[in-house]
Amino acid sequence: MESWKQDIDCCLWDGVMCDNTSGDVIDHELSCSWLNGTIPSNSFLFHLPHLQHLNLAYNYFNHSPISFAFGQLSRLRYLNLSYSMFSGQVPYELSHLSKLASLDLSGYGNVSLETSVVKRLVQNLTKLRELHLDHVDMSSVSLSSFMNLSSSLTSLSLNNCLLRGRLLDHIFRLPNLRELRLADNPQLSWFFPMVISSKALRFLDVSYTIHDSGELPKSIGELKFFRHLIISGCNFYGPIPTWLGNLTQFTLLNLSANNFAGEIPLSLSNLKALSSLDIRSNNLSEILFGNNNFKGQIPSSLSYLKDLNFLGLKENNIRGKIPSFLTNLKKLTSVFLSYNQLSSFGEFQFSNSLEVLALSNNKLYGSIPKSLSNLANLSYLDISSNDLTGIVDIDMFSVRNTE
Known part of the structure; x- marks a missing residue:
């Protein structure tokens, strides 16, 4: 970050945006910035109380844990930590970010979630519109944890998360859900509801999961x-429906x-x-x-x-x-x-x-x-x-x- 110099106003630094009136830092757009190392809990990053947008995707944080201190950024509306080589458990403190509209923790399989944390996230992040957790290990997570997902959710991505058991059809009934990605969870079964109250869904990828009935739901x-339907490897049978x-x-x-x-x-x-x-x-x-x-x-x-x-x-x-x-x-x-x-x-x-x-x-x-x-x-x-x-x-x- 060549422009990050002490003698230059931080609002002029690459990837930094400030409020025009107050001068407070409100946006850090640092994806693909060649950042590496770790982020200690006393980092300056966690002393930006007005920060609303934080994108650290596609960097290299050396398999360090996701710091609990992210939970201090109470005004965050957007948080993206995807594909940046974090490891370990997702801290429950992220559930303190009650204003989040978008959360992306997708990665390379090094990050994991427990049922208790999922429940807290679902319970507290009531304004979520986008939740992306691709390749996050959720093998121990109870699928009932997703029962109370925010009705404002428009995009949910849980590809290759080692999910097990039967998915509640509540997810298919979320009134504003436009994109649902559940691919590559071979021990996940699901059943599309017979009656759909919401007509918002545009994109569905359930490839290499198990559909309970074996027939394409009418x-x-x-x-x-509907624009995209991907159902590879789901053991559907019978004729392709007219x-x-x-x-x-x-x-x-x-x-x-x-x-x-x-x-x-x-x-x-x-x-x-x-x-x-x-x-x-x-x-x-x-x-x-x-x-x-x-x-x-x-x-x-x-x-x-x-x-x-x-x-x-x-x-x-x-x-x-x-x-x-x-x-x-x-x-x-x-x-x-x-x-x-x-x-x-x-x-x-x-x-x-x-x-x-x-x-x-x-x-x-x-x-x-x-x-x-x-x-x-x-x-x-x-x-x-x-x-x-x-x-x-x-x-x-x-x-x-x-x-």
């Missing part, structure tokens, strides 16, 4: 403004690594705003869009998804040709079709936007199409484990990389 279809096509605000839909079977419904072609579709690693033995007679092939209705940039259909039973209509998807950057039953390139001519093409472990035969060398932005190509002849023009990669 009540999700009531969330008309009502997903009613959620026309979707920009990302990830149903991969489940046991969905049968056909992809024609209704998915209604998702005109969709930019990422991933249904890899399912049991979709018949891919059939309505009466289009594309049984077992990639459905032509995908051509309606003009904003699509990611297409994941790996590990299914897709047959036939790679369809030429994919050429019309001008924003497509990534195509994953490995481990299917594709037999022919057909009239292969993808858009130049393509960066990733994975076609390994199919039944492709014949000559490698020369049009592959026209993909000027291609950075990854896998056509291994097929019955192809010919060569790929490796020069197209080397020329681009030297530009």
Whole structure:
């Protein structure tokens, strides 16, 4: 912090903001500032009674504990200590920060929370709108501790927290909750409520958790403004429901690594705003869009998804040709079709936007199409484990990389 010199007004220091009237320090924005070492409890930082915003994210505090003295900053509205190499237990004194609207303690698995501290945080931080605790060890925390989360909460992120047991559906009923991230908690089970009183939810990531019923809850279809749904690895089964096509605000839909079977419904072609579709690693033995007679092939209705940039259909039973209509998807950057039953390139001519093409472990035969060398932005190509002849023009990669 080169500007932090005693002969310079601290309000002119990098990352420091002061109140224009009183001159009190109210904001420390010190993320990614190469700070290292420890923060002792007698640090000057804890003698800034008017501080409202403190961001220490992405620094290196040498596995030191989070100081109890943070609890002295009673006017804090924003506190971010994420990914700064703190370690140990989160101190209960943080629950004294009753004015907090945003708290982020996410890290690398070195910080842990106990049930008693979670209860105090939930009880006292009634103004919280954002709570992010990704990779915080909560293996000993009772899920009932979250029962009284603030109704003002708009974003809750608990990815990879070693949560265990069944999550109360109260969380899904929080009236203002827009984003909920629970991914990578393989011992966490949940059940989406049958009736939803709140329609605020826009983003849900519950990948690699356990859904109790195994079927995609119909009540999700009531969330008309839903934009992102990520349910990878949740052991869902049965057909992909047609009502997903009613959620026309979707920009990302990830149903991969489940046991969905049968056909992809024609209704998915209604998702005109969709930019990422991933249904890899399912049991979709018949891919059939309505009466289009594309049984077992990639459905032509995908051509309606003009904003699509990611297409994941790996590990299914897709047959036939790679369809030429994919050429019309001008924003497509990534195509994953490995481990299917594709037999022919057909009239292969993808858009130049393509960066990733994975076609390994199919039944492709014949000559490698020369049009592959026209993909000027291609950075990854896998056509291994097929019955192809010919060569790929490796020069197209080397020329681009030297530009």
